[in-house]
Amino acid sequence: MPSISEKGKHMPPSPIRKLVPFADKAKAEGKKIYHLNIGQPDIESPKVMLDAIRSIDLKVIEYSHSAGIESYRRKLISYYKKYNININFEDILITTGGSEAIEIAMMTCLNEGDEIIIPEPFYANYNGFSTQAGVTVVPVFSSIRNGFALPSHDEFEKVITPRTKAIMICNPSNPTGHLYSKEELQSLRDLALKHDLYLFADEVYREFCYDNNSYFSIMHLEGLDENIILLDSISKRYSACGARIGAMISKNKK
Numbered sequence: 001m002p003s004i005s006e007k008g009k010h011m012p013p014s015p016i017r018k019l020v021p022f023a024d025k026a027k028a029e030g031k032k033i034y035h036l037n038i039g040q041p042d043i044e045s046p047k048v049m050l051d052a053i054r055s056i057d058l059k060v061i062e063y064s065h066s067a068g069i070e071s072y073r074r075k076l077i078s079y080y081k082k083y084n085i086n087i088n089f090e091d092i093l094i095t096t097g098g099s100e101a102i103e104i105a106m107m108t109c110l111n112e113g114d115e116i117i118i119p120e121p122f123y124a125n126y127n128g129f130s131t132q133a134g135v136t137v138v139p140v141f142s143s144i145r146n147g148f149a150l151p152s153h154d155e156f157e158k159v160i161t162p163r164t165k166a167i168m169i170c171n172p173s174n175p176t177g178h179l180y181s182k183e184e185l186q187s188l189r190d191l192a193l194k195h196d197l198y199l200f201a202d203e204v205y206r207e208f209c210y211d212n213n214s215y216f217s218i219m220h221l222e223g224l225d226e227n228i229i230l231l232d233s234i235s236k237r238y239s240a241c242g243a244r245i246g247a248m249i250s251k252n253k254k
Contacts, residue, residue, distance in 0.1 A: 011131050015124040068094025083206065085219040085230075091250060098204055098233030099129065105229045106133035106166075109198050114165040116200075119151055123174045123202070138164070148176035150184040156191055166198035167191065172205045172215070179209055182216045189221045199224060204233045 016037045023033045067073065073089040080087060095101040110116065112134030118126060120139035130137045138159050142148040156167070167188060172179045192199045201218040209215050218228050229250045 007131065007134070012127050014128060064094075068092065080219075083215065083217060085217055087219070093250075098202075098231065098235060099125065101231050101233070102126070102129045102200075102202065103132055105200060105231060106130060106135050109229065110135050110165045113163065115161060115163045116166040116168055117156060117159055117164060118168045119148075119173075121148070121175055122168075123170055126168070135165075136163070142176070142178070148173065148178040150180055150187065153187055153191065160191075160195055164195065164197060166200055168200040168202070169218075170202040170205070171218075172208055174202075174205060179213050179215065182220075185216060185218055185221060188218075189224055192224060192227050197227065198229060199227050200229045200231060202231045204231070204236045207236070 019037050023035065023037075026033055067090075070089065073092045073094065076092060077087065077089055093101075093104070095104060106116070106129060110133060113136070115136045115138045116130060117138045117140055119142045121142070122139070127137060140151040140155050140159055142151055150169075169180060169188070171185075188199055191197065199218055203217060206215050206217070217230070218224070219230055221228070
């Protein structure tokens with residue numbers, strides 16, 4: 001029989017989904033299971049959204065614009081303005097899901113064999129996305145002792161090599177919950193500019209900030225218009241719809 005590709009052989013299973021058979025078996029045995037493996041908030045989807053889906057009156061469902069329906073991208077602008085993120089609808093690329101946005105960003109910005117630095121612990125499926133893109137994840141370790149704050153500038157410098165092409169963060173962090181401060185993000189800006197790196201930020205949890213802490217986006221950093229990729233998803237806001245529409249946002253017009 002034919003063999004699958006080398007890339008297929010090296011694809012790691014999703015640790016999140018890997019737990020499902022064990023949970024199903026435990027349920028069948030009458031045990032109570034608390035699911036902490038899927039990032040799905042217990043939030044009801046807005047009635048206006050559900051009503052719009054139910055009352056849709058399209059005779060033909062057409063292919064959309066390659067970057068996503070323009071009216072939707074224009075409407076997203078008003079959402080981001082609430083967070084003082086000022087972009088043009090042409091800066092936004094709509095994807096099927098947040099996962100696809102990450103994969104497309106990696107494959108667009110990085111070559112096979114390039115390295116991307118990510119503070120660890122990180123969202124486990126970043127490993128799978130990087131494998132699909134042929135990119136190597138290089139971790140820098142954060143510690144529970146200081147609330148999983150961003151590793152120091154020196155720790156990043158230690159792992160930067162000629163192959164390093166990007167740094168990626170999740171802010172607020174999945175799974176640690178750490179909310180990166182303005183000062184921490186400015187440190188990343190300095191690294192990105194010094195070494196001419198892309199800076200990816202997965203900011204799908206921006207609405208989950210606690211203890212009166214304020215969210216600060218990489219889009220608020222100055223001097224990085226050619227380096228920033230913002231990754232987003234509506235799944236953390238309207239999860240009851242099963243919506244997983246993602247977005248890849250960049251001011252880089254190259």
